[in-house]
Amino acid sequence: MHSRFIILIILFSLLAVSLAAGIVTGAYDLSVADLWLALTGRAEELEQFLVWQVRLPRLLMAVVVGSALAMTGAATQGLFRNPLAEPTLIGVTSGAMLFAVGMLVFSVHLLAAFPLWVQQLGVSLASFIGALLTTGIVYRLAAGRGQLNVATMLLAGIAIAALTGAITGLLIYQSDEEQLRDITFWSLGSLSGANWTQVAIAAPIVITGGYFLGRDALALNAFLLGEREAAQLGFSVERVKKRVIVWTALIVGVCISLTGLIGFVGLVIPHVLRLWMGTDYRRLLLYSGLLGASFLLMADTLSRSILAPAELPIGILTALVGAPFFLWLLLRERRKISWL
Amino acid sequence: MMRAEKVGLKLNGRNILRDIDCTVTPGRVTVVMGKNGAGKSTLLQIMAGQVTQGGAAGAVSVDGKAMQDIPSAELAGRRAVLAQSVQLGFPLPVAEVVELGCYARYHQMTARQRKSAVAQYLELLDITRLKNRSFPTLSGGEQKRVLLAKCLLQLDVENPDHKNNRYLLLDEPTAALDLEQQYRFVDLATRLARERGLGVLAVLHDLNLAARFADDLLFLRNGETVAAGPTTKVLTKTIIQETFNVDCLIQPHPCFNCPLITTLPYGKPNIAPALAP
Numbered sequence: 231m232h233s234r235f236i237i238l239i240i241l242f243s244l245l246a247v248s249l250a251a252g253i254v255t256g257a258y259d260l261s262v263a264d265l266w267l268a269l270t271g272r273a274e275e276l277e278q279f280l281v282w283q284v285r286l287p288r289l290l291m292a293v294v295v296g297s298a299l300a301m302t303g304a305a306t307q308g309l310f311r312n313p314l315a316e317p318t319l320i321g322v323t324s325g326a327m328l329f330a331v332g333m334l335v336f337s338v339h340l341l342a343a344f345p346l347w348v349q350q351l352g353v354s355l356a357s358f359i360g361a362l363l364t365t366g367i368v369y370r371l372a373a374g375r376g377q378l379n380v381a382t383m384l385l386a387g388i389a390i391a392a393l394t395g396a397i398t399g400l401l402i403y404q405s406d407e408e409q410l411r412d413i414t415f416w417s418l419g420s421l422s423g424a425n426w427t428q429v430a431i432a433a434p435i436v437i438t439g440g441y442f443l444g445r446d447a448l449a450l451n452a453f454l455l456g457e458r459e460a461a462q463l464g465f466s467v468e469r470v471k472k473r474v475i476v477w478t479a480l481i482v483g484v485c486i487s488l489t490g491l492i493g494f495v496g497l498v499i500p501h502v503l504r505l506w507m508g509t510d511y512r513r514l515l516l517y518s519g520l521l522g523a524s525f526l527l528m529a530d531t532l533s534r535s536i537l538a539p540a541e542l543p544i545g546i547l548t549a550l551v552g553a554p555f556f557l558w559l560l561l562r563e564r565r566k567i568s569w570l
Numbered sequence: 571m572m573r574a575e576k577v578g579l580k581l582n583g584r585n586i587l588r589d590i591d592c593t594v595t596p597g598r599v600t601v602v603m604g605k606n607g608a609g610k611s612t613l614l615q616i617m618a619g620q621v622t623q624g625g626a627a628g629a630v631s632v633d634g635k636a637m638q639d640i641p642s643a644e645l646a647g648r649r650a651v652l653a654q655s656v657q658l659g660f661p662l663p664v665a666e667v668v669e670l671g672c673y674a675r676y677h678q679m680t681a682r683q684r685k686s687a688v689a690q691y692l693e694l695l696d697i698t699r700l701k702n703r704s705f706p707t708l709s710g711g712e713q714k715r716v717l718l719a720k721c722l723l724q725l726d727v728e729n730p731d732h733k734n735n736r737y738l739l740l741d742e743p744t745a746a747l748d749l750e751q752q753y754r755f756v757d758l759a760t761r762l763a764r765e766r767g768l769g770v771l772a773v774l775h776d777l778n779l780a781a782r783f784a785d786d787l788l789f790l791r792n793g794e795t796v797a798a799g800p801t802t803k804v805l806t807k808t809i810i811q812e813t814f815n816v817d818c819l820i821q822p823h824p825c826f827n828c829p830l831i832t833t834l835p836y837g838k839p840n841i842a843p844a845l846a847p
Contacts, residue, residue: 464647
């Protein structure tokens with residue numbers, strides 16, 4: 231009980247520190263005093279705008295997306311009983327990528343007459359549809375006779391990813407310079423387009439989804455012993471699998487359709503927490519959400535400050551910071567990681 | 571009473587199991603025996619209500635109620651299955667593995683009640699010292715005991731005022747156990763049946779363990795019943811011969827009030843090929 235409390239305090243402090251660091255850092259120099267004035271609505275117009283319309287939505291978006299990726303990562307690893315599992319494997323990302331790239335390539339013809347924000351919305355919408363569609367296909371392929379075979383689902387996910395990857399490659403191959411740039415940026419992820427509309431779209435889905443994933447925490451614990459054991463312990467295994475996959479697809483679909491691909495968060499954050507406090511899903515999901523949010527906040531803050539006033543795509547940062555840290559942890563705790 | 575009537579399973583046109591009747595009675599130990607591939611574990615899975623795909627035939631009832639009509643959370647409180655082996659996706663400490671046993675009534679219990687229930691069943695199986703160990707680091711025998719503690723917590727066996735009968739299904743509980751552990755494990759299961767009224771169904775390989783502890787026996791061969799009935803009636807030379815294809819000798823046990831079976835796999839021992847000059 232005691233240690234759980236301490237872990238929560240640590241995670242919340244980390245989140246608070248990351249939020250604070252995120253809001254004071256940026257291309258425009260804001261003193262803490264100015265910041266306070268802006269937050270309380272007494273600053274000058276420019277600063278007011280900067281804080282309320284640029285930094286705050288961006289920070290919230292980082293919180294929402296980071297926690298979404300880490301929570302779904304933890305849930306899929308439990309569902310598939312596989313440490314390498316992450317939302318990518320159920321086809322969400324590959325489908326989102328294909329449709330987003332398709333939209334970026336063809337929007338010149340399709341949406342050229344519309345203003346820029348419609349075009350952006352078009353890309354987001356397309357990739358969201360793509361995410362759900364591919365997950366649906368992968369799910370159908372793996373579900374037979376009323377039962378979902380998770381091993382088949384993993385393999386089908388990999389095959390579909392290869393297929394959509396090939397088509398994406400074709401599209402990229404015949405795209406022009408500017409499209410190529412757009413595609414590259416999209417695939418590296420960025421929170422630079424964050425605004426209140428995005429937050430308003432993503433936050434409710436992630437919060438609802440997180441709540442429902444959390445309600446299946448007991449089932450995910452039981453899944454650690456295998457599906458048969460989970461059924462024997464009184465869980466409706468098929469329904470649990472369906473729920474987790476649907477929520478994962480929705481959560482991840484909406485996030486990456488708004489921010490592009492951000493890798494590594496979903497894979498690494500749950501493992502870091504497992505090493506630290508074990509695999510109990512009653513806590514792991516919440517903790518993953520908290521740590522994922524802090525991690526993405528920090529990565530985003532770095533991405534804005536390293537090359538300021540330019541920005542580094544956040545996908546580069548998450549891998550650049552996350553991978554060495556994870557490797558260090560792996561080497562240090564090699565003996566504890568019996569599941570890898 | 572838990573009853574399987576005319577159950578069978580057909581997979582890819584092949585009969586894994588055909589027309590089997592099997593009854594588990596509260597307070598009694600029923601043992602299923604047979605060669606590898608005879609369908610023992612399949613029967614146990616069917617009786618656990620875990621074979622739902624096409625090709626399954628027959629009906630399983632629990633105290634007169636069809637098994638598929640019992641909600642899975644309620645069923646979890648009536649029957650528990652000790653699996654042959656369990657591979658954890660990610661390591662869990664022993665206490666958390668045992669706690670899984672009360673997940674079907676999770677929300678009716680407070681965190682404190684769950685904790686004390688876990689402690690109670692760890693104590694019952696004499697594994698309190700393993701409480702904080704990581705499950706995968708335990709020996710095969712220790713893992714079995716932890717899983718049994720989970721099953722017993724699931725059935726809430728220490729609670730005397732229970733309105734339903736409870737059944738414990740053991741799938742080769744003695745595999746991976748050493749000689750002493752095998753004996754102790756089956757002895758424990760038998761005591762649970764006698765003292766707490768559990769209906770026990772166990773798949774066993776050792777004829778002498780079965781002879782000593784089983785009340786009823788079911789012999790399977792190629793998915794069909796060879797013989798079924800009280801141990802005293804069906805544990806005979808011919809039935810063993812028919813089930814296992816081995817000759818045997820049945821004598822009174824020198825120490826216990828049960829038969830002692832010596833198998834003679836090569837017919838007469840003095841011409842066993844391995845021993846031939």
